[in-house]
Amino acid sequence: xxxxxxxxxxxxxxxxxxxxxxxxxxxxxxxxxxxxxxxxxxxxxxxxxxxxxxxxxxxxxxxxxxxxxxxxxxxxxxxxxxxxxxxxxxxxxxxxxxxxxxxxxxxxxxxxxxxxxxxxxxxxxxxxxxxxxxxxxxxxxxxxxxxxxxxxxxxx
Amino acid sequence: xxxxxxxxxxxxxxxxxxxxxxxxxxxxxxxxxxxxxxxxxxxxxxxxxxxxxxxxxxxxxxxxxxxxxxxxxxxxxxxxxxxxxxxxxxxxxxxxxxxxxxxxxxxxxxxxxxxxxxxxxxxxxxxxxxxxxxxxxxxxxxxxxxxxxxxxxxxxxxxxxxxxxxxxxxxxxxxxxxxxxxxxxxxxxxxxxxxxxxxxxxxxxxxxxxxxxxxxxxxxxxxxxxxxxxxxxxxxxxxxxxxxxxxxxxxxxxxxxxxxxxxxxxxxxxxxxxxxxxxxxxxxxxxxxxxxxxxxxxxxxxxxxxxxxxxxxxxxxxxxxxxxxxxxxxxxxxxxxxxxxxxxxxxxxxxxxxxxxxxxxxxxxxxxxxxxxxxxxxxxxxxxxxxxxxxxxxxxxxxxxxxxxxxxxxxxxxxxxxxxxxxxxxxxxxxxxxxxxxxxxxxxxxxxxxxxxxxxxxxxxxxxxxxxxxxxxxxxxxxxxxxxxxxxxxxxxxxxxxxxxxxxxxxxxxxxxxxxxxxxxxxxxxxxxxxxxxxxxxxxxxxxxxxxxxxxxxxxxxxxxxxxxxxxxxxxxxxxxxxxxxxxxxxxxxxxxxxxxxxxxxxxxxxxxxxxxxxxxxxxxxxxxxxxxxxxxxxxxxxxxxxxxxxxxxxxxxxxxxxxxxxxxxxxxxxxxxxxxxxxxxxxxxxxxxxxxxxxxxxxxxxxxxxxxxxxxxxxxxxxxxxxxxx
Numbered sequence: 001x002x003x004x005x006x007x008x009x010x011x012x013x014x015x016x017x018x019x020x021x022x023x024x025x026x027x028x029x030x031x032x033x034x035x036x037x038x039x040x041x042x043x044x045x046x047x048x049x050x051x052x053x054x055x056x057x058x059x060x061x062x063x064x065x066x067x068x069x070x071x072x073x074x075x076x077x078x079x080x081x082x083x084x085x086x087x088x089x090x091x092x093x094x095x096x097x098x099x100x101x102x103x104x105x106x107x108x109x110x111x112x113x114x115x116x117x118x119x120x121x122x123x124x125x126x127x128x129x130x131x132x133x134x135x136x137x138x139x140x141x142x143x144x145x146x147x148x149x150x151x152x153x154x155x156x
Numbered sequence: 157x158x159x160x161x162x163x164x165x166x167x168x169x170x171x172x173x174x175x176x177x178x179x180x181x182x183x184x185x186x187x188x189x190x191x192x193x194x195x196x197x198x199x200x201x202x203x204x205x206x207x208x209x210x211x212x213x214x215x216x217x218x219x220x221x222x223x224x225x226x227x228x229x230x231x232x233x234x235x236x237x238x239x240x241x242x243x244x245x246x247x248x249x250x251x252x253x254x255x256x257x258x259x260x261x262x263x264x265x266x267x268x269x270x271x272x273x274x275x276x277x278x279x280x281x282x283x284x285x286x287x288x289x290x291x292x293x294x295x296x297x298x299x300x301x302x303x304x305x306x307x308x309x310x311x312x313x314x315x316x317x318x319x320x321x322x323x324x325x326x327x328x329x330x331x332x333x334x335x336x337x338x339x340x341x342x343x344x345x346x347x348x349x350x351x352x353x354x355x356x357x358x359x360x361x362x363x364x365x366x367x368x369x370x371x372x373x374x375x376x377x378x379x380x381x382x383x384x385x386x387x388x389x390x391x392x393x394x395x396x397x398x399x400x401x402x403x404x405x406x407x408x409x410x411x412x413x414x415x416x417x418x419x420x421x422x423x424x425x426x427x428x429x430x431x432x433x434x435x436x437x438x439x440x441x442x443x444x445x446x447x448x449x450x451x452x453x454x455x456x457x458x459x460x461x462x463x464x465x466x467x468x469x470x471x472x473x474x475x476x477x478x479x480x481x482x483x484x485x486x487x488x489x490x491x492x493x494x495x496x497x498x499x500x501x502x503x504x505x506x507x508x509x510x511x512x513x514x515x516x517x518x519x520x521x522x523x524x525x526x527x528x529x530x531x532x533x534x535x536x537x538x539x540x541x542x543x544x545x546x547x548x549x550x551x552x553x554x555x556x557x558x559x560x561x562x563x564x565x566x567x568x569x570x571x572x573x574x575x576x577x578x579x580x581x582x583x584x585x586x587x588x589x590x591x592x593x594x595x596x597x598x599x600x601x602x603x604x605x606x607x608x609x610x611x612x613x614x615x616x617x618x619x620x621x622x623x624x625x626x627x628x629x630x631x632x633x634x635x636x637x638x639x640x641x642x643x644x645x646x647x648x649x650x651x652x653x654x655x656x657x658x659x660x661x662x663x664x665x666x667x668x669x670x671x672x673x674x675x676x677x678x679x680x681x682x683x684x685x686x687x688x689x690x691x692x693x694x695x696x697x698x699x700x701x702x703x704x705x706x707x708x709x710x711x712x713x714x715x716x717x718x719x720x721x722x723x724x725x726x727x728x729x730x731x732x733x734x735x736x737x738x739x740x741x742x743x744x745x746x747x748x749x750x751x752x753x754x755x756x757x758x759x760x761x762x763x764x765x766x767x768x769x770x771x772x773x774x775x776x777x778x779x780x781x782x783x784x785x786x787x788x789x790x791x792x793x794x795x796x797x798x799x800x801x802x803x804x805x806x807x808x809x810x811x812x813x814x815x816x817x818x819x820x821x822x823x824x825x826x827x828x829x830x831x832x833x834x835x836x837x838x839x840x841x842x843x844x845x846x847x848x849x850x851x852x853x854x855x856x857x858x859x860x861x862x863x864x865x866x867x868x869x870x871x872x873x874x875x876x877x878x879x880x881x882x883x
Contacts, residue, residue, distance in 0.1 A: 037368020
């Protein structure tokens with residue numbers, strides 16, 4: 001497939017890229033735009049490490065063709081802290097020292113922000129539901145849960 | 157207390173070699189690095205482990221890999237304590253590969269991270285490094301202020317002379333401190349004077365790991381770099397017979413296709429194009445020497461081996477005679493599958509050849525081993541191979557690669573293109589899952605005898621499984637046919653049993669590459685021993701905690717954690733019962749691994765259809781002096797989750813030589829909904845620190861399975877548990 005110019009809106013900035021339209025958004029972010037905070041983990045929407053927001057929804061960028069992102073507002077881990085929820089979540093994550101290896105945490109944070117943007121008072125069951133697609137091999141889940149509750153309190 | 161500085165080789169580097177301790181000046185051009193190497197005249201570098209700048213930054217040089225276990229934070233805490241630094245001024249940088257300065261003191265002349273040894277082996281070394289730097293800063297202040305040394309105090313990064321009101325920061329004294337003689341002896345603090353050690357200090361890597369700026373191997377982009385994705389053989393032992401590169405080369409952006417010993421590599425300007433190229437390749441494999449293993453058949457072979465005596469790892473009394481005369485005997489067999497590490501960041505490596513040698517970037521876990529491997533392949537001296545150790549996106553033992561598998565693969569690709577471009581090798585998840593170096597499968601057979609009073613009088617434990625140490629830099633762990641890592645936790649069973657025999661079969665012809673996996677031998681020995689002990693307690697009509705304690709009189713640290721966990725878990729009170737139809741149970745296990753002692757109580761709920769959940773895990777730990785209790789808690793939480801993941805669901809299996817699993821749909825690590833509550837209780841200690849990364853993994857599975865037995869009466873003896881309670 002040939003390359004086409006596609007204009008993306010990433011973290012509020014317009015970016016034009018010349019890539020094959022079926023290229024997953026993940027690799028455009030990482031390799032073309034060098035926004036490497038979004039991670040590759042599985043390539044099959046199984047682990048959530050590549051989670052970004054498209055028009056406010058959490059999506060797995062490894063399985064989203066870049067053509068589907070044209071015209072959408074894409075937010076990545078590099079930009080999510082500009083928002084009120086994103087900042088609160090990042091602060092809660094740091095306050096509890098959630099991270100271990102850290103590789104999955106961009107995706108965890110993006111999923112947590114999307115959850116809190118839609119539900120300011122999530123229950124444990126809500127968290128299980130919203131975060132169930134994000135694997136953490138270091139099993140930082142105890143602190144992920146606690147940090148989401150902390151962020152919710154700080155946003156109340 | 158006053159101690160001599162032990163590592164005299166370090167002192168050669170105190171002066172004049174300053175730049176050598178600059179680890180990663182990241183990473184764009186080596187010329188930039190060289191410029192910075194000549195610059196640090198204003199920097200105080202008292203030894204190989206820290207640097208103080210005039211900007212008042214204290215940079216701790218970490219010889220160990222940060223793979224999530226919090227070692228950067230722990231190592232920096234030890235230095236900062238003896239230095240009396242302020243935690244906010246401390247930064248951490250990775251050390252270059254150099255066995256003469258940065259060897260793991262538990263391993264001899266080799267730099268590397270593993271066996272939960274980072275804090276343990278660095279404890280004295282980094283205290284001395286911090287104390288020496290502090291003494292030189294004080295000496296600089298003495299010279300400047302012309303006051304006696306004992307009238308100067310140091311706290312939170314500031315030196316003060318109270319009588320005159322003078323004070324100076326580390327940064328202000330850095331240049332003068334660099335001119336002071338290095339002390340021959342340093343005074344270390346009494347533990348009661350610790351200000352940072354034992355406190356919950358914030359991790360040093362939290363901020364960059366929550367805003368996307370932390371750099372992992374996967375994130376390296378070098379000018380002109382090519383990304384390689386490799387077509388690997390479908391079975392271990394297969395070789396490339398022929399390949400057609402044309403379909404790959406026809407893809408826009410694919411630059412080159414090269415054959416390497418481990419397959420065929422497609423190089424492209426970006427990862428996705430390299431993957432598409434790899435998928436388009438047509439490769440014929442020569443499978444004449446390929447693995448044809450099937451897991452079921454391998455277990456049959458292991459069971460047959462277990463019928464015959466193995467190499468004896470421990471023999472006391474006459475276990476055979478004691479079994480013959482026992483009032484009651486029990487026997488149990490346990491099966492353990494291969495396990496993948498499945499770190500979230502799949503294996504990867506970046507190598508760039510240049511006129512002076514080569515630069516490499518990866519989450520290096522055995523730096524000097526990898527350095528030697530690369531030097532040999534490229535025909536370089538080891539010191540010409542510069543390793544820039546980056547954060548690793550998990551390892552769990554995988555990156556301590558025997559023979560440097562994926563690192564060597566990267567080097568072969570670089571060599572195949574004559575070093576024309578830097579290469580980043582990317583293993584996709586499937587490459588990683590099917591790439592081997594698994595926790596070996598094991599079969600255990602245990603027999604035990606109780607006398608008429610219910611005392612345990614005989615114990616026989618036979619293990620069958622591949623050696624992890626074989627072919628590794630730790631082959632010395634194999635003595636008289638016994639790989640110590642195969643029987644750790646079994647050969648040193650702490651219970652007082654008069655007649656014991658532990659023996660081992662090590663089948664050498666299996667053909668599946670195996671490697672250490674978080675907690676190594678204890679991943680299976682803790683399970684079989686602690687499940688069997690539990691079963692015996694039940695047979696003897698004894699309480700599982702009291703029965704163990706009665707046999708642990710000679711092992712007070714085992715007994716200490718066991719008593720503590722029983723108290724904190726409310727072992728003597730009945731467990732709250734379940735809702736309609738739910739059965740609940742509580743199980744216990746205790747184990748020593750890597751010099752640390754861990755006991756856990758797990759509480760489970762089993763539904764009427766056999767589905768189960770682990771509600772709560774109470775953990776007691778004795779790991780000596782605790783450097784950072786919050787990092788210890790994090791490792792306990794993570795260790796519980798990692799071990800529960802394997803116990804519930806994980807298995808790598810083979811069918812006719814093919815690995816049956818490929819990605820997270822069929823090798824499914826624990827997700828958040830299955831994570832139990834975790835409570836930690838630490839035994840106060842004045843002993844030197846031991847590890848915490850691996851020990852909490854060991855007792856989890858037996859505690860859970862003992863709890864499931866308490867709830868259902870059914871004893872699971874084959875891992876993973878899977879659907880075994882539903883049948």
